[in-house]
Amino acid sequence: MYGYSGKILHVDLTTRKTWVESKPEEWYKIYIGGVSMASRLCWENIEVGCDPLSPGNPICIANGMFAGTPVPVGGKYGLASKSPLTGFIGDSLSSSWFTIALKRAGWDGIVIHGASDDWVYVFIDDDRVEFRDASQLLGLGTFQTEETIREELGDDQVRSATIGPAGEKLVRVASVTNDSRQAGRTGHGAVWGSKKLKALSVRGTHGVSVADPDALLQLSYDITQAAQGPHTQKYRILGTMANVLNLNRLGILPTRNYQQGVFEYAELISGEYLHEHYHVKTIACAQCPIACEQMSQVKDGPYAGAMTGIDYEPLYAVGSNCGVKDLRAAIKTIDICDRGGMDAMSTGVTISWAMETFERGIFTKEDFKCAKYPEGFEPNFGNAEAVVTLAEMIRDREGIGDLLAEGSKRASAQVDAERGTETWKWAMHIKGLETPGYDARGLKTFALGLAVGTRGACHNRTAAYDPDIKGEVDRFSVDETRGKLAKSTEEYAAVYDTLPLCKFIRRCFTGKADRAGAWPAIAKLINATTGWDFDYDAVDLIGERAFTIKKAFNIREGWTREDDHLPWRWMHEPMKEGPSAGYVVSEEELEYMKDLYYEAKGWTKDGLIPKEKLIALGMEDVAEEIGV
Amino acid sequence: MPTSTSKYQYITCDPTKCVGCQLCEYICSYVKTGEFNTYRSRIRTVRAEEILITAVACRTCEDAPCVIACPRDALSQDPNTGIIHVDANRCDGCAWCVEACDFGAISINPETKTAEICDMCEDLEDGPQCVKWCPKEALELTTPDRRAQRSRRKLAVEEVLGR
Numbered sequence: 001m002y003g004y005s006g007k008i009l010h011v012d013l014t015t016r017k018t019w020v021e022s023k024p025e026e027w028y029k030i031y032i033g034g035v036s037m038a039s040r041l042c043w044e045n046i047e048v049g050c051d052p053l054s055p056g057n058p059i060c061i062a063n064g065m066f067a068g069t070p071v072p073v074g075g076k077y078g079l080a081s082k083s084p085l086t087g088f089i090g091d092s093l094s095s096s097w098f099t100i101a102l103k104r105a106g107w108d109g110i111v112i113h114g115a116s117d118d119w120v121y122v123f124i125d126d127d128r129v130e131f132r133d134a135s136q137l138l139g140l141g142t143f144q145t146e147e148t149i150r151e152e153l154g155d156d157q158v159r160s161a162t163i164g165p166a167g168e169k170l171v172r173v174a175s176v177t178n179d180s181r182q183a184g185r186t187g188h189g190a191v192w193g194s195k196k197l198k199a200l201s202v203r204g205t206h207g208v209s210v211a212d213p214d215a216l217l218q219l220s221y222d223i224t225q226a227a228q229g230p231h232t233q234k235y236r237i238l239g240t241m242a243n244v245l246n247l248n249r250l251g252i253l254p255t256r257n258y259q260q261g262v263f264e265y266a267e268l269i270s271g272e273y274l275h276e277h278y279h280v281k282t283i284a285c286a287q288c289p290i291a292c293e294q295m296s297q298v299k300d301g302p303y304a305g306a307m308t309g310i311d312y313e314p315l316y317a318v319g320s321n322c323g324v325k326d327l328r329a330a331i332k333t334i335d336i337c338d339r340g341g342m343d344a345m346s347t348g349v350t351i352s353w354a355m356e357t358f359e360r361g362i363f364t365k366e367d368f369k370c371a372k373y374p375e376g377f378e379p380n381f382g383n384a385e386a387v388v389t390l391a392e393m394i395r396d397r398e399g400i401g402d403l404l405a406e407g408s409k410r411a412s413a414q415v416d417a418e419r420g421t422e423t424w425k426w427a428m429h430i431k432g433l434e435t436p437g438y439d440a441r442g443l444k445t446f447a448l449g450l451a452v453g454t455r456g457a458c459h460n461r462t463a464a465y466d467p468d469i470k471g472e473v474d475r476f477s478v479d480e481t482r483g484k485l486a487k488s489t490e491e492y493a494a495v496y497d498t499l500p501l502c503k504f505i506r507r508c509f510t511g512k513a514d515r516a517g518a519w520p521a522i523a524k525l526i527n528a529t530t531g532w533d534f535d536y537d538a539v540d541l542i543g544e545r546a547f548t549i550k551k552a553f554n555i556r557e558g559w560t561r562e563d564d565h566l567p568w569r570w571m572h573e574p575m576k577e578g579p580s581a582g583y584v585v586s587e588e589e590l591e592y593m594k595d596l597y598y599e600a601k602g603w604t605k606d607g608l609i610p611k612e613k614l615i616a617l618g619m620e621d622v623a624e625e626i627g628v
Numbered sequence: 629m630p631t632s633t634s635k636y637q638y639i640t641c642d643p644t645k646c647v648g649c650q651l652c653e654y655i656c657s658y659v660k661t662g663e664f665n666t667y668r669s670r671i672r673t674v675r676a677e678e679i680l681i682t683a684v685a686c687r688t689c690e691d692a693p694c695v696i697a698c699p700r701d702a703l704s705q706d707p708n709t710g711i712i713h714v715d716a717n718r719c720d721g722c723a724w725c726v727e728a729c730d731f732g733a734i735s736i737n738p739e740t741k742t743a744e745i746c747d748m749c750e751d752l753e754d755g756p757q758c759v760k761w762c763p764k765e766a767l768e769l770t771t772p773d774r775r776a777q778r779s780r781r782k783l784a785v786e787e788v789l790g791r
Binding site: 068069070100104143157180205206207208209210213217221224225227228280281282283284285286287288289291295307 | 650657661738764
């Protein structure tokens with residue numbers, strides 16, 4: 001087999017035993033890699049119905065066939081566990097050296113079972129596995145943990161995925177970080193923390209062979225060259241931060257906890273402003289010829305020295321969404337999240353919930369006492385220092401940070417139970433995962449895509465904003481096309497997330513990002529790597545299968561149609577100003593679109609999957625367990 | 629800080645352009661070993677700090693310390709190109725050359741136990757493959773003299789035209 005070793009490594013933290021599982025080629029042809037394979041490993045290895053923070057929840061890592069080859073942007077891996085935020089599948093992607101080291105060590109995937117009694121890190125040295133004491137790493141930030149392990153093991157080629165202090169304290173919005181990239185969403189850091197696993201370190205020294213290296217080199221070279229042109233200009237120059245002004249113009253830039261869609265200070269937090277004032281260096285993930293990470297540094301003021309890569313999604317969350325117009329504070333907050341090991345999106349949206357709860361008089365200054373401010377502070381929207389401080393308090397579970405560390409769904413439920421309030425109405429999440437940087441009241445196809453998303457409110461798992469923003473459909477109304485569009489865009493995204501390839505390459509194959517433009521080229525890459533005989537249809541099926549295994553996982557964990565919901569605010573409170581003012585996604589609209597979507601997917605009206613559908617996709621064992 | 633005094637060409641990296649993608653390592657290891665393995669690359673990327681990234685290959689030093697250090701006379705320097713040649717029959721992988729190199733540009737192949745050093749792909753028509761592949765044009769085949777000339781020109785333009 002080319003492109004794969006055929007081997008999955010199992011590691012049990014409870015018994016400190018390891019074993020190797022062999023998978024047949026047919027299994028790889030169905031689950032491929034990335035989020036699909038990681039989710040399938042989770043399906044196979046979880047104790048069904050377990051608490052996400054219990055030993056029965058496995059950590060499942062799957063890399064891709066392109067890792068360790070020159071295929072541009074193919075150095076990515078999938079990470080899956082049951083999410084402590086949603087209780088459903090938590091599938092994340094990260095990239096760079098860690099996954100390539102894993103590939104060279106000879107592993108297609110890793111499954112970590114059980115839980116350790118003492119803090120541990122696992123060192124995978126090619127085919128040797130070592131459990132190492134992690135007590136000296138406790139409290140260290142993510143980047144520092146990686147460096148310390150490299151020094152301890154005496155090799156700068158050792159790559160680690162780590163958790164920061166937030167994961168150690170089981171903060172539910174905690175992330176996993178490797179090579180300064182994050183498997184950011186759905187709370188993986190808390191799962192690792194619950195197992196007392198501080199890091200997973202890998203040294204891989206073997207070479208990677210592919211079926212047809214000359215063909216793969218030529219294809220890769222051409223894509224690499226195309227990736228220097230206009231198709232990636234946005235990412236190379238401003239990065240995803242170019243979105244700030246674009247989305248502000250459309251009136252869908254989340255502002256003050258999604259009370260508004262236009263931020264009057266958008267210019268000050270724009271990609272253009274960042275580039276001019278704070279950008280210090282553009283860097284790439286390993287194996288990426290685009291390079292989109294805009295390293296940005298604060299040079300003056302109280303946050304001088306803070307430095308991290310700035311992307312749009314963390315920025316809207318801690319910026320406009322908290323009313324913050326000072327990029328220096330936003331960089332500092334994201335720096336705290338990145339080094340502390342937290343999802344800046346969920347952190348920012350949970351903070352904005354707390355700010356609104358304060359402005360409505362439910363929280364008072366007293367609620368915000370901490371070591372830094374013993375008398376408390378007043379977190380009005382726009383109070384940048386309050387956002388910085390709250391991020392630190394969440395990371396450390398200090399004061400009210402202990403409540404906010406639970407995420408907006410649990411925090412609001414707890415406050416409402418204790419105080420008889422209705423703060424859940426402005427808790428912006430779907431299935432427990434905080435909403436991304438697009439206000440879906442002005443993007444109705446996207447609203448459907450988010451509602452039915454298997455991991456909650458995620459812009460990466462559905463590209464349904466595309467037809468809305470491009471004007472292919474009326475973004476303010478619904479019609480009978482939306483079910484098919486939501487299916488088509490989520491499965492399109494899932495192809496990239498499964499191979500996995502970074503979506504930023506999507507225009508570099510032929511100039512067109514659609515299936516017709518990309519799938520034939522991707523089929524060639526797959527075939528040159530593996531020696532398989534994939535065509536357009538086979539590539540297209542990758543996405544449907546990926547979504548199906550994730551949905552099947554959720555159904556087995558108790559999903560029902562009611563779980564495909566939207567935040568109350570998006571369904572009942574129209575925005576008052578801007579190009580998207582006056583719209584909500586009504587109950588009728590949402591339920592109508594859900595009907596259309598389930599029908600397009602070939603599912604029942606209840607959103608369950610017929611047996612014959614699963615069998616046709618090659619998932620007989622899944623059909624037996626959850627098919628109807 | 630060690631500097632090369634070379635009159636010869638070598639592959640140099642502009643750290644302001646390098647993004648750390650490692651494509652140079654992929655292509656080098658494939659050209660030299662037939663498989664993709666950045667461990668076996670003769671050019672190595674370095675990320676010393678979060679925003680400090682560069683790549684290093686043989687700097688073709690004059691009176692090359694690696695040649696002098698070799699106890700078995702396995703290393704020799706081509707007087708025309710400066711390229712260090714390794715006689716695989718003589719090299720026993722003792723790694724004295726690795727220690728002698730101030731640039732960390734030599735490694736020992738763990739399987740063949742011989743030293744591996746950048747040869748600028750001298751046998752290939754289109755020259756060093758890492759330079760050809762570098763997506764950011766950070767790599768260049770040049771000499772210290774040529775770099776100095778360019779620096780002087782750049783300085784002149786900056787000082788006179790202020791751009």
